[in-house]
Amino acid sequence: MAWDFETEPEFQKKLDWIDEFLDTEVDPVTQLGVGYAGVKSKAYQKAIRPLQAKVKAQGLWACHLGPELGGQGYGQVKLALMNERLGRVGLAPVVFGCQAPDTGNAEIIAHYGTPEQKEKYLWPLLNNEITSGYSMTEPQGGSDPLGFTTSAVLDGNEWAINGEKWFTSGARNAEVLVVYAVTDPDHKDPYKRMSMFLVPRKTPGVEVVRYVGVGTERRGSEGYMRYTDVRVPYDALLGERGAAFAIGQTRLGGGRVHHAMRTVGQCKKALDLMCKRAVSRTTRTGRIADYQMVQEQIADSWIALEQFRLLVLQTAWRIDKYKDYRKVRKDIAAVKVAMPKVYHDIASAAMHLHGALGVSNEMPFTQMLLGSMVMGIADGPTEVHKVTVAKQVLRDYRPDNDLFPSYHLPKLREAAEDRYPDIAAELKAQWETHAESIDAL
Ligand SMILES: Cc1cc2nc3c(=O)[nH]c(=O)nc-3n(C[C@H](O)[C@H](O)[C@H](O)COP(=O)(O)OP(=O)(O)OC[C@H]3O[C@@H](n4cnc5c(N)ncnc54)[C@H](O)[C@@H]3O)c2cc1C
Numbered sequence: 001m002a003w004d005f006e007t008e009p010e011f012q013k014k015l016d017w018i019d020e021f022l023d024t025e026v027d028p029v030t031q032l033g034v035g036y037a038g039v040k041s042k043a044y045q046k047a048i049r050p051l052q053a054k055v056k057a058q059g060l061w062a063c064h065l066g067p068e069l070g071g072q073g074y075g076q077v078k079l080a081l082m083n084e085r086l087g088r089v090g091l092a093p094v095v096f097g098c099q100a101p102d103t104g105n106a107e108i109i110a111h112y113g114t115p116e117q118k119e120k121y122l123w124p125l126l127n128n129e130i131t132s133g134y135s136m137t138e139p140q141g142g143s144d145p146l147g148f149t150t151s152a153v154l155d156g157n158e159w160a161i162n163g164e165k166w167f168t169s170g171a172r173n174a175e176v177l178v179v180y181a182v183t184d185p186d187h188k189d190p191y192k193r194m195s196m197f198l199v200p201r202k203t204p205g206v207e208v209v210r211y212v213g214v215g216t217e218r219r220g221s222e223g224y225m226r227y228t229d230v231r232v233p234y235d236a237l238l239g240e241r242g243a244a245f246a247i248g249q250t251r252l253g254g255g256r257v258h259h260a261m262r263t264v265g266q267c268k269k270a271l272d273l274m275c276k277r278a279v280s281r282t283t284r285t286g287r288i289a290d291y292q293m294v295q296e297q298i299a300d301s302w303i304a305l306e307q308f309r310l311l312v313l314q315t316a317w318r319i320d321k322y323k324d325y326r327k328v329r330k331d332i333a334a335v336k337v338a339m340p341k342v343y344h345d346i347a348s349a350a351m352h353l354h355g356a357l358g359v360s361n362e363m364p365f366t367q368m369l370l371g372s373m374v375m376g377i378a379d380g381p382t383e384v385h386k387v388t389v390a391k392q393v394l395r396d397y398r399p400d401n402d403l404f405p406s407y408h409l410p411k412l413r414e415a416a417e418d419r420y421p422d423i424a425a426e427l428k429a430q431w432e433t434h435a436e437s438i439d440a441l
Helices: 009-032 042-057 076-086 102-112 115-126 244-280 292-322 325-353 355-359 365-375 382-394 409-419 421-440
Strands: 132-135 151-155 158-169 176-182 194-200 206-212 222-233
Touching (some): 009 076, 102 132, 102 194, 102 244, 158 176, 194 244, 244 292, 244 325, 325 355, 325 365, 325 382, 355 365, 409 421
Parallel strands (some): 132 176
Antiparallel strands (some): 151 176, 206 222
16 A cells, blocks of 8 residues: 655655755855846856756756756655755755746746757756746736737738736846737637747847836846837747647646745745744743743644645645646645645744744745735636636536435435335334333433
């Protein structure tokens, strides 16, 4: 019977190496803020490249990929165990070659790209020589992709792209943008109206209106993009014409669960900080850890994290088992729904137990809380994913034909009595005797 929660000892050694490496080498570089510098900057070359070399030497580079793409082919469960560590440290995904949005973009280029597109973008992306952006969401709405208006019109052998997109993460340093545009507005299948394009960032007509920051960020990095008569050749199309929606689903499925794996790491970090504070901080009567209401917050946080982590790991296991994201849509949507709430609740308890220090900019909790809100919006809002879960759950149910449900107790009892008439008669006789004796009292 295969039902095992143990980590293989050999892989555990790698996880232990990751823990140590993150604390001693990656976290300090994260605190420097090197992440804002592009891959070609001196700071990046000096600080990040040597760390990436160490990861490669350990055989831990780009573990989300199979060996044919330079990854390790570990599968999603091992990736989940790695990602819950990488999630604790800002720059860790960059150092380990699995940073969004490049991971997802590389994945779709690997699946749908032409040999020329792979040559030009895939390998440089996988080697982190260049970075990319994913330009899907529009200022007028992102949850409903059928409402997108950015268009690509064929003019001879060129596409002319016009429209606005925003929240194109990483647009600042991106070499290439994956752009969603409507190519077939009258297609009878609304899901086949959009196509995906690979647009070099420096193409004339690609303009950044401004960089939008998240929360109180002073230096935003979410590109508000304007595409004005952007001309790209016919073969800038990624995949088939009209396939943007289908390709996007492949990409986002993996991305959502990888975010969840890293969120486990953030929640664990918040819980660790909370517990450390609880045993360190004292009031007149002793440690705050000894107050029952503090213990309640710690217990609730630990339980919520364990439940969430098991859901994430089970989802990862199912992805490995079925090797088809469509078969795990419910699980991925459920993980996506659970993620912002668990993250929010644990970060908020951790913040609260730190008192004034907790709400200050000297601890990471405000960022975590904002991060939890982002997790409820980015890659689709919670409501949309709840609908997916509910629809998938409901698929297993057929309507009752009777007025009363099939699990209606009188009906069940009647069926049981028909099936076991002797026992039913005996019980009835016993009950009548019992009722008579009660009446006689
Ligand atoms: C930090 C960050 C990074 C991002 N990075 C990228 C990126 O790199 N590329 C990219 O293309 N996009 C990116 N996004 C955008 C993200 O995908 C969208 O924000 C998301 O799809 C929601 O779209 P919206 O913001 O337009 O919200 P809207 O569509 O305006 O929705 C607003 C609210 O309306 C409600 N709502 C909407 N639809 C439904 C429904 N069907 N049922 C019930 N309620 C509903 C929900 O409460 C929802 O939160 C990013 C967003 C953030 C916050």
